[in-house]
Amino acid sequence: MLYELIELADQLQRKKKMPPLCYEKKLINWIIDLSGATPYLKGPFEKGEYRMIEAPIRQRSGQLSENNVKPYLLVDDARYVLGVPENNEPKKIREAQLAHQEYVRLIEEAYDHTNMAELKRVLDFLQSSLKEQFFSSIRPRDIVTFQVNEESLICEHPKIQQFWVQHLEQELASNDKNNCAICRNYAPYVRIFPSVISLFGQRCILTSFKEKAFKSMGKDQTNNAPICFQCATLTVDVFNYLLREDKHHAELYRDKKRETICKLKWLYIGSMIP
Ligand SMILES: [Zn+2]
Structure with a gap:
Protein backbone atom coordinates (compact mmCIF):
# COMPACT_ATOMS: atom_id res chain seq x y z
CA MET A 1 0.00 0.00 0.00
CA ARG A 14 3.68 15.61 -12.51
CA LYS A 15 0.12 16.96 -12.84
CA LYS A 16 0.97 19.67 -10.27
CA LYS A 17 -1.92 18.56 -8.08
CA MET A 18 0.28 18.24 -5.04
CA PRO A 19 2.66 20.83 -3.56
CA PRO A 20 6.43 20.17 -3.82
CA LEU A 21 8.15 17.87 -1.32
CA CYS A 22 7.86 19.11 2.31
CA TYR A 23 5.44 21.86 1.24
CA GLU A 24 1.72 22.34 1.89
CA LYS A 25 -1.07 24.62 0.68
CA LYS A 26 -1.52 27.43 3.18
CA LEU A 27 -3.62 30.54 3.79
CA ILE A 28 -1.65 33.66 4.66
CA ASN A 29 -2.77 36.84 6.41
CA TRP A 30 0.00 39.27 5.47
CA ILE A 31 2.73 39.84 2.91
CA ILE A 32 5.64 42.14 3.69
CA ASP A 33 6.59 43.62 0.33
CA LEU A 34 10.26 44.54 0.12
CA SER A 35 10.28 45.52 -3.56
CA GLY A 36 10.52 49.27 -2.94
CA ALA A 37 12.74 51.50 -0.82
CA THR A 38 10.24 51.31 2.05
CA PRO A 39 8.76 48.02 3.32
CA TYR A 40 5.06 47.84 2.53
CA LEU A 41 2.52 45.71 4.37
CA LYS A 42 -0.19 43.95 2.33
CA GLY A 43 -3.21 42.55 4.17
CA PRO A 44 -4.84 41.40 6.29
CA PHE A 45 -6.19 38.80 3.90
CA GLU A 46 -9.31 36.98 5.03
CA LYS A 47 -10.10 33.53 3.66
CA GLY A 48 -10.44 33.69 -0.13
CA GLU A 49 -8.95 37.16 -0.53
CA TYR A 50 -5.53 35.85 -1.52
CA ARG A 51 -4.65 32.59 -3.27
CA MET A 52 -3.57 29.53 -1.26
CA ILE A 53 0.20 29.58 -1.36
CA GLU A 54 2.66 26.67 -1.31
CA ALA A 55 4.58 26.92 1.96
CA PRO A 56 7.41 24.95 3.61
CA ILE A 57 6.10 22.57 6.28
CA ARG A 58 7.54 20.25 8.89
CA GLN A 59 6.35 18.37 11.94
CA ARG A 60 6.05 20.81 14.86
CA SER A 61 4.37 20.14 18.21
CA GLY A 62 4.75 20.73 21.93
CA GLN A 63 5.65 23.78 23.93
CA LEU A 64 8.01 26.26 22.27
CA SER A 65 11.27 26.13 24.23
CA GLU A 66 15.03 26.36 23.76
CA ASN A 67 15.07 22.67 22.84
CA ASN A 68 11.96 22.84 20.70
CA VAL A 69 12.05 25.71 18.19
CA LYS A 70 11.16 24.64 14.65
CA PRO A 71 10.49 27.61 12.37
CA TYR A 72 8.97 27.15 8.93
CA LEU A 73 11.19 28.70 6.27
CA LEU A 74 9.90 32.18 5.22
CA VAL A 75 6.20 31.49 6.00
CA ASP A 76 5.29 31.40 9.66
CA ASP A 77 3.28 33.20 12.31
CA ALA A 78 4.32 36.64 13.53
CA ARG A 79 5.95 35.29 16.70
CA TYR A 80 8.54 33.68 14.45
CA VAL A 81 8.64 36.17 11.57
CA LEU A 82 8.81 39.38 13.61
CA GLY A 83 9.13 38.31 17.24
CA VAL A 84 5.64 39.57 18.20
CA PRO A 85 4.82 38.13 21.67
CA GLU A 86 1.33 36.79 22.48
CA ASN A 87 1.18 39.07 25.52
CA ASN A 88 3.51 41.00 27.83
CA GLU A 89 4.26 38.14 30.21
CA PRO A 90 8.05 37.57 30.41
CA LYS A 91 7.54 33.92 29.40
CA LYS A 92 5.71 34.88 26.20
CA ILE A 93 8.22 37.62 25.40
CA ARG A 94 11.03 35.06 25.79
CA GLU A 95 9.17 32.55 23.55
CA ALA A 96 8.77 35.12 20.78
CA GLN A 97 12.46 36.07 21.05
CA LEU A 98 13.47 32.40 20.74
CA ALA A 99 11.12 31.79 17.82
CA HIS A 100 12.32 34.88 15.94
CA GLN A 101 15.98 34.15 16.59
CA GLU A 102 15.68 30.65 15.07
CA TYR A 103 13.53 31.93 12.18
CA VAL A 104 16.28 34.43 11.25
CA ARG A 105 18.99 31.80 11.72
CA LEU A 106 17.17 29.49 9.28
CA ILE A 107 16.99 32.24 6.64
CA GLU A 108 20.70 32.94 7.17
CA GLU A 109 21.39 29.26 6.54
CA ALA A 110 19.24 29.34 3.39
CA TYR A 111 21.13 32.43 2.22
CA ASP A 112 24.50 30.74 2.82
CA HIS A 113 23.38 27.81 0.65
CA THR A 114 21.55 29.63 -2.13
CA ASN A 115 23.14 33.08 -2.21
CA MET A 116 19.75 34.47 -3.28
CA ALA A 117 19.63 38.27 -3.26
CA GLU A 118 15.96 38.05 -2.19
CA LEU A 119 16.99 36.44 1.09
CA LYS A 120 19.57 39.18 1.73
CA ARG A 121 16.76 41.75 1.41
CA VAL A 122 14.70 39.84 3.97
CA LEU A 123 17.63 39.52 6.37
CA ASP A 124 18.47 43.22 6.10
CA PHE A 125 14.86 44.04 6.93
CA LEU A 126 14.69 41.62 9.86
CA GLN A 127 17.94 42.92 11.32
CA SER A 128 16.73 46.54 11.18
CA SER A 129 14.26 48.41 13.38
CA LEU A 130 11.95 48.82 10.38
CA LYS A 131 10.05 45.67 11.34
CA GLU A 132 8.79 47.29 14.56
CA GLN A 133 6.41 49.55 12.60
CA PHE A 134 4.25 46.45 11.85
CA PHE A 135 3.97 45.18 15.43
CA SER A 136 0.71 47.01 16.11
CA SER A 137 -0.99 45.73 12.92
CA ILE A 138 -0.07 42.05 12.94
CA ARG A 139 -1.37 39.63 15.57
CA PRO A 140 1.08 37.04 16.98
CA ARG A 141 -0.62 34.05 15.31
CA ASP A 142 -1.17 35.73 11.92
CA ILE A 143 0.67 34.02 9.07
CA VAL A 144 3.20 36.28 7.37
CA THR A 145 5.54 35.95 4.41
CA PHE A 146 7.70 38.09 2.11
CA GLN A 147 7.95 39.14 -1.50
CA VAL A 148 10.47 41.28 -3.36
CA ASN A 149 8.48 41.56 -6.56
CA GLU A 150 4.79 41.58 -7.46
CA GLU A 151 4.83 38.33 -9.41
CA SER A 152 6.05 35.79 -6.92
CA LEU A 153 6.64 34.90 -3.29
CA ILE A 154 10.18 34.01 -2.22
CA CYS A 155 9.03 30.82 -0.47
CA GLU A 156 7.81 29.39 -3.81
CA HIS A 157 11.14 29.81 -5.61
CA PRO A 158 12.59 26.43 -6.80
CA LYS A 159 15.91 27.14 -5.03
CA ILE A 160 14.07 27.58 -1.73
CA GLN A 161 12.08 24.37 -2.32
CA GLN A 162 15.33 22.50 -2.94
CA PHE A 163 17.07 23.97 0.11
CA TRP A 164 14.14 23.12 2.41
CA VAL A 165 14.23 19.43 1.45
CA GLN A 166 18.01 19.27 1.94
CA HIS A 167 17.75 21.06 5.29
CA LEU A 168 15.09 18.69 6.65
CA GLU A 169 16.82 15.61 5.29
CA GLN A 170 20.06 16.58 7.01
CA GLU A 171 18.27 17.15 10.30
CA LEU A 172 15.89 14.18 10.29
ZN1 LIG B 1 12.49 4.79 -0.19
Whole structure:
Protein backbone atom coordinates (compact mmCIF):
# COMPACT_ATOMS: atom_id res chain seq x y z
CA MET A 1 0.00 0.00 0.00
CA LEU A 2 2.80 2.43 0.87
CA TYR A 3 4.44 1.80 -2.50
CA GLU A 4 1.09 2.57 -4.19
CA LEU A 5 1.19 5.94 -2.42
CA ILE A 6 4.69 6.64 -3.78
CA GLU A 7 3.58 5.82 -7.34
CA LEU A 8 0.54 8.03 -6.91
CA ALA A 9 2.71 10.88 -5.59
CA ASP A 10 4.71 10.74 -8.81
CA GLN A 11 1.52 11.11 -10.89
CA LEU A 12 0.14 13.91 -8.71
CA GLN A 13 3.37 15.90 -8.74
CA ARG A 14 3.68 15.61 -12.51
CA LYS A 15 0.12 16.96 -12.84
CA LYS A 16 0.97 19.67 -10.27
CA LYS A 17 -1.92 18.56 -8.08
CA MET A 18 0.28 18.24 -5.04
CA PRO A 19 2.66 20.83 -3.56
CA PRO A 20 6.43 20.17 -3.82
CA LEU A 21 8.15 17.87 -1.32
CA CYS A 22 7.86 19.11 2.31
CA TYR A 23 5.44 21.86 1.24
CA GLU A 24 1.72 22.34 1.89
CA LYS A 25 -1.07 24.62 0.68
CA LYS A 26 -1.52 27.43 3.18
CA LEU A 27 -3.62 30.54 3.79
CA ILE A 28 -1.65 33.66 4.66
CA ASN A 29 -2.77 36.84 6.41
CA TRP A 30 0.00 39.27 5.47
CA ILE A 31 2.73 39.84 2.91
CA ILE A 32 5.64 42.14 3.69
CA ASP A 33 6.59 43.62 0.33
CA LEU A 34 10.26 44.54 0.12
CA SER A 35 10.28 45.52 -3.56
CA GLY A 36 10.52 49.27 -2.94
CA ALA A 37 12.74 51.50 -0.82
CA THR A 38 10.24 51.31 2.05
CA PRO A 39 8.76 48.02 3.32
CA TYR A 40 5.06 47.84 2.53
CA LEU A 41 2.52 45.71 4.37
CA LYS A 42 -0.19 43.95 2.33
CA GLY A 43 -3.21 42.55 4.17
CA PRO A 44 -4.84 41.40 6.29
CA PHE A 45 -6.19 38.80 3.90
CA GLU A 46 -9.31 36.98 5.03
CA LYS A 47 -10.10 33.53 3.66
CA GLY A 48 -10.44 33.69 -0.13
CA GLU A 49 -8.95 37.16 -0.53
CA TYR A 50 -5.53 35.85 -1.52
CA ARG A 51 -4.65 32.59 -3.27
CA MET A 52 -3.57 29.53 -1.26
CA ILE A 53 0.20 29.58 -1.36
CA GLU A 54 2.66 26.67 -1.31
CA ALA A 55 4.58 26.92 1.96
CA PRO A 56 7.41 24.95 3.61
CA ILE A 57 6.10 22.57 6.28
CA ARG A 58 7.54 20.25 8.89
CA GLN A 59 6.35 18.37 11.94
CA ARG A 60 6.05 20.81 14.86
CA SER A 61 4.37 20.14 18.21
CA GLY A 62 4.75 20.73 21.93
CA GLN A 63 5.65 23.78 23.93
CA LEU A 64 8.01 26.26 22.27
CA SER A 65 11.27 26.13 24.23
CA GLU A 66 15.03 26.36 23.76
CA ASN A 67 15.07 22.67 22.84
CA ASN A 68 11.96 22.84 20.70
CA VAL A 69 12.05 25.71 18.19
CA LYS A 70 11.16 24.64 14.65
CA PRO A 71 10.49 27.61 12.37
CA TYR A 72 8.97 27.15 8.93
CA LEU A 73 11.19 28.70 6.27
CA LEU A 74 9.90 32.18 5.22
CA VAL A 75 6.20 31.49 6.00
CA ASP A 76 5.29 31.40 9.66
CA ASP A 77 3.28 33.20 12.31
CA ALA A 78 4.32 36.64 13.53
CA ARG A 79 5.95 35.29 16.70
CA TYR A 80 8.54 33.68 14.45
CA VAL A 81 8.64 36.17 11.57
CA LEU A 82 8.81 39.38 13.61
CA GLY A 83 9.13 38.31 17.24
CA VAL A 84 5.64 39.57 18.20
CA PRO A 85 4.82 38.13 21.67
CA GLU A 86 1.33 36.79 22.48
CA ASN A 87 1.18 39.07 25.52
CA ASN A 88 3.51 41.00 27.83
CA GLU A 89 4.26 38.14 30.21
CA PRO A 90 8.05 37.57 30.41
CA LYS A 91 7.54 33.92 29.40
CA LYS A 92 5.71 34.88 26.20
CA ILE A 93 8.22 37.62 25.40
CA ARG A 94 11.03 35.06 25.79
CA GLU A 95 9.17 32.55 23.55
CA ALA A 96 8.77 35.12 20.78
CA GLN A 97 12.46 36.07 21.05
CA LEU A 98 13.47 32.40 20.74
CA ALA A 99 11.12 31.79 17.82
CA HIS A 100 12.32 34.88 15.94
CA GLN A 101 15.98 34.15 16.59
CA GLU A 102 15.68 30.65 15.07
CA TYR A 103 13.53 31.93 12.18
CA VAL A 104 16.28 34.43 11.25
CA ARG A 105 18.99 31.80 11.72
CA LEU A 106 17.17 29.49 9.28
CA ILE A 107 16.99 32.24 6.64
CA GLU A 108 20.70 32.94 7.17
CA GLU A 109 21.39 29.26 6.54
CA ALA A 110 19.24 29.34 3.39
CA TYR A 111 21.13 32.43 2.22
CA ASP A 112 24.50 30.74 2.82
CA HIS A 113 23.38 27.81 0.65
CA THR A 114 21.55 29.63 -2.13
CA ASN A 115 23.14 33.08 -2.21
CA MET A 116 19.75 34.47 -3.28
CA ALA A 117 19.63 38.27 -3.26
CA GLU A 118 15.96 38.05 -2.19
CA LEU A 119 16.99 36.44 1.09
CA LYS A 120 19.57 39.18 1.73
CA ARG A 121 16.76 41.75 1.41
CA VAL A 122 14.70 39.84 3.97
CA LEU A 123 17.63 39.52 6.37
CA ASP A 124 18.47 43.22 6.10
CA PHE A 125 14.86 44.04 6.93
CA LEU A 126 14.69 41.62 9.86
CA GLN A 127 17.94 42.92 11.32
CA SER A 128 16.73 46.54 11.18
CA SER A 129 14.26 48.41 13.38
CA LEU A 130 11.95 48.82 10.38
CA LYS A 131 10.05 45.67 11.34
CA GLU A 132 8.79 47.29 14.56
CA GLN A 133 6.41 49.55 12.60
CA PHE A 134 4.25 46.45 11.85
CA PHE A 135 3.97 45.18 15.43
CA SER A 136 0.71 47.01 16.11
CA SER A 137 -0.99 45.73 12.92
CA ILE A 138 -0.07 42.05 12.94
CA ARG A 139 -1.37 39.63 15.57
CA PRO A 140 1.08 37.04 16.98
CA ARG A 141 -0.62 34.05 15.31
CA ASP A 142 -1.17 35.73 11.92
CA ILE A 143 0.67 34.02 9.07
CA VAL A 144 3.20 36.28 7.37
CA THR A 145 5.54 35.95 4.41
CA PHE A 146 7.70 38.09 2.11
CA GLN A 147 7.95 39.14 -1.50
CA VAL A 148 10.47 41.28 -3.36
CA ASN A 149 8.48 41.56 -6.56
CA GLU A 150 4.79 41.58 -7.46
CA GLU A 151 4.83 38.33 -9.41
CA SER A 152 6.05 35.79 -6.92
CA LEU A 153 6.64 34.90 -3.29
CA ILE A 154 10.18 34.01 -2.22
CA CYS A 155 9.03 30.82 -0.47
CA GLU A 156 7.81 29.39 -3.81
CA HIS A 157 11.14 29.81 -5.61
CA PRO A 158 12.59 26.43 -6.80
CA LYS A 159 15.91 27.14 -5.03
CA ILE A 160 14.07 27.58 -1.73
CA GLN A 161 12.08 24.37 -2.32
CA GLN A 162 15.33 22.50 -2.94
CA PHE A 163 17.07 23.97 0.11
CA TRP A 164 14.14 23.12 2.41
CA VAL A 165 14.23 19.43 1.45
CA GLN A 166 18.01 19.27 1.94
CA HIS A 167 17.75 21.06 5.29
CA LEU A 168 15.09 18.69 6.65
CA GLU A 169 16.82 15.61 5.29
CA GLN A 170 20.06 16.58 7.01
CA GLU A 171 18.27 17.15 10.30
CA LEU A 172 15.89 14.18 10.29
CA ALA A 173 17.72 11.39 8.45
CA SER A 174 20.11 8.97 10.10
CA ASN A 175 23.87 8.99 9.51
CA ASP A 176 23.48 5.28 8.94
CA LYS A 177 22.15 3.66 5.74
CA ASN A 178 19.77 0.77 5.20
CA ASN A 179 17.47 -0.68 2.53
CA CYS A 180 14.29 1.40 2.38
CA ALA A 181 11.28 -0.80 3.26
CA ILE A 182 9.25 0.89 0.50
CA CYS A 183 11.50 1.59 -2.51
CA ARG A 184 14.35 -0.80 -1.52
CA ASN A 185 17.03 1.82 -2.25
CA TYR A 186 20.07 1.69 0.05
CA ALA A 187 19.99 5.15 1.60
CA PRO A 188 20.00 7.06 4.90
CA TYR A 189 16.68 6.35 6.63
CA VAL A 190 14.59 8.83 8.57
CA ARG A 191 14.93 8.96 12.34
CA ILE A 192 12.00 11.34 12.66
CA PHE A 193 9.20 11.75 10.12
CA PRO A 194 9.19 15.22 8.50
CA SER A 195 5.40 15.56 8.79
CA VAL A 196 2.45 13.75 10.36
CA ILE A 197 -0.81 12.27 9.09
CA SER A 198 -3.85 14.19 10.22
CA LEU A 199 -6.88 11.90 10.67
CA PHE A 200 -10.14 12.97 12.37
CA GLY A 201 -8.31 16.04 13.65
CA GLN A 202 -5.76 13.79 15.36
CA ARG A 203 -2.08 13.62 14.49
CA CYS A 204 -1.11 10.05 13.66
CA ILE A 205 2.35 8.62 13.15
CA LEU A 206 3.22 5.99 10.56
CA THR A 207 5.76 4.05 12.61
CA SER A 208 7.11 4.55 16.10
CA PHE A 209 9.57 2.60 18.17
CA LYS A 210 10.05 5.10 20.95
CA GLU A 211 8.84 2.77 23.71
CA LYS A 212 11.09 -0.08 24.87
CA ALA A 213 8.32 -2.63 24.23
CA PHE A 214 8.43 -1.88 20.49
CA LYS A 215 12.19 -2.17 20.12
CA SER A 216 13.59 -5.21 18.38
CA MET A 217 17.18 -6.47 18.49
CA GLY A 218 18.15 -3.21 20.22
CA LYS A 219 17.24 -1.10 17.21
CA ASP A 220 16.00 2.41 17.96
CA GLN A 221 13.58 4.79 16.27
CA THR A 222 12.79 3.87 12.66
CA ASN A 223 15.68 1.45 12.17
CA ASN A 224 13.25 -1.43 12.66
CA ALA A 225 11.43 -0.53 9.46
CA PRO A 226 13.83 1.81 7.64
CA ILE A 227 12.24 4.25 5.21
CA CYS A 228 14.25 6.72 3.14
CA PHE A 229 13.56 10.45 3.43
CA GLN A 230 11.87 10.69 0.02
CA CYS A 231 9.47 7.80 0.71
CA ALA A 232 8.74 8.96 4.27
CA THR A 233 7.79 12.41 3.05
CA LEU A 234 5.83 11.35 0.00
CA THR A 235 3.72 8.70 1.75
CA VAL A 236 2.58 11.17 4.42
CA ASP A 237 2.01 14.00 1.91
CA VAL A 238 -0.07 11.78 -0.40
CA PHE A 239 -2.04 10.28 2.47
CA ASN A 240 -2.93 13.77 3.66
CA TYR A 241 -3.80 14.79 0.08
CA LEU A 242 -6.24 11.86 -0.25
CA LEU A 243 -7.83 12.67 3.09
CA ARG A 244 -8.19 16.33 2.12
CA GLU A 245 -9.66 15.94 -1.37
CA ASP A 246 -13.33 14.90 -1.30
CA LYS A 247 -13.18 12.98 -4.57
CA HIS A 248 -10.51 10.65 -3.20
CA HIS A 249 -12.40 9.24 -0.27
CA ALA A 250 -15.89 8.18 0.71
CA GLU A 251 -17.50 8.91 4.01
CA LEU A 252 -18.57 5.66 5.68
CA TYR A 253 -19.82 6.97 8.99
CA ARG A 254 -20.69 10.30 10.58
CA ASP A 255 -21.40 10.76 14.27
CA LYS A 256 -24.40 13.13 14.22
CA LYS A 257 -24.59 13.42 18.01
CA ARG A 258 -21.22 15.09 18.28
CA GLU A 259 -20.60 18.61 17.09
CA THR A 260 -17.21 17.69 15.80
CA ILE A 261 -17.50 15.70 12.62
CA CYS A 262 -16.25 12.18 13.04
CA LYS A 263 -15.87 10.45 9.72
CA LEU A 264 -14.54 7.14 8.64
CA LYS A 265 -12.94 7.46 5.26
CA TRP A 266 -12.21 4.94 2.58
CA LEU A 267 -9.32 6.03 0.42
CA TYR A 268 -9.03 5.51 -3.31
CA ILE A 269 -5.43 4.82 -4.11
CA GLY A 270 -3.52 4.17 -7.33
CA SER A 271 -5.65 2.65 -10.08
CA MET A 272 -8.78 3.13 -7.96
CA ILE A 273 -8.67 6.91 -8.32
CA PRO A 274 -11.99 8.09 -9.80
ZN1 LIG B 1 12.49 4.79 -0.19
